[in-house]
Amino acid sequence: MNDNIIKYAFDQLTDKPVFINDAANGINCNCKCAKCGERLEAIQGKTNEWHFRHYNRSNCNGGQETVIHKYAKQIIVESLQITLPKYGKIAYTEANAEKELNSIRPDVTAIYNEQKIYFEIAVKHFNEPEKNTFLINGKHKSVEIDLSTLPLISSPTLIANAVLNEITNKRIIFWESTPVINYQVQDDKDNWWTNPFVILGFIACSFLGYKWVTSKINTKK
Numbered sequence: 001m002n003d004n005i006i007k008y009a010f011d012q013l014t015d016k017p018v019f020i021n022d023a024a025n026g027i028n029c030n031c032k033c034a035k036c037g038e039r040l041e042a043i044q045g046k047t048n049e050w051h052f053r054h055y056n057r058s059n060c061n062g063g064q065e066t067v068i069h070k071y072a073k074q075i076i077v078e079s080l081q082i083t084l085p086k087y088g089k090i091a092y093t094e095a096n097a098e099k100e101l102n103s104i105r106p107d108v109t110a111i112y113n114e115q116k117i118y119f120e121i122a123v124k125h126f127n128e129p130e131k132n133t134f135l136i137n138g139k140h141k142s143v144e145i146d147l148s149t150l151p152l153i154s155s156p157t158l159i160a161n162a163v164l165n166e167i168t169n170k171r172i173i174f175w176e177s178t179p180v181i182n183y184q185v186q187d188d189k190d191n192w193w194t195n196p197f198v199i200l201g202f203i204a205c206s207f208l209g210y211k212w213v214t215s216k217i218n219t220k221k
């Protein structure tokens with residue numbers, strides 16, 4: 001199977017990703033290339049594997065990473081739950097793609113437990129270190145989904161499964177602050193000499209000492 005084959009295109013009107021099996025045949029697919037923006041035709045013959053072809057016969061590779069990245073975002077936006085490592089299946093609402101968050105632009109923003117949660121999808125490019133630092137320092141709940149090992153000819157079902165159900169391809173960027181262990185506990189306690197047992201012990205020892213001394217004096221008499 002040819003891995004360079006173009007299986008995904010953008011709809012000319014809606015800009016939404018279109019999989020070859022879901023497209024109308026030939027030029028009627030109304031599709032454009034994700035890389036060069038040129039018109040594509042759907043080739044759905046009986047001998048060759050179904051694919052998109054540039055109408056102008058260009059050698060452009062079709063920018064499949066771009067479509068799959070957009071398609072993965074659409075999957076999260078259209079779903080209401082996702083399975084994460086450690087935290088299992090979580091439900092979210094108000095998923096939105098490319099909402100600005102100060103200096104960074106997360107792939108998908110949603111609401112989980114009345115808090116914002118951010119999803120980053122890596123098809124070829126992983127999060128820049130500054131983006132990770134920003135999410136961690138800002139204590140933003142965030143998850144990275146790695147689709148880099150997924151073949152670019154994967155069906156929409158396979159992509160949806162990788163995005164929503166698999167956990168080995170996900171990494172929690174930030175979730176919650178680890179509780180800090182308090183080593184200052186001793187400082188909050190009263191000083192040892194204010195402890196009543198220590199005071200009673202001191203009095204008892206003083207009394208016994210006094211008795212011992214006086215008994216010695218008495219025996220010398």
Ligand SMILES: [Zn+2]
Pocket residue numbers: 033034035036037038054058060061062063
């Ligand atoms: Zn192209």
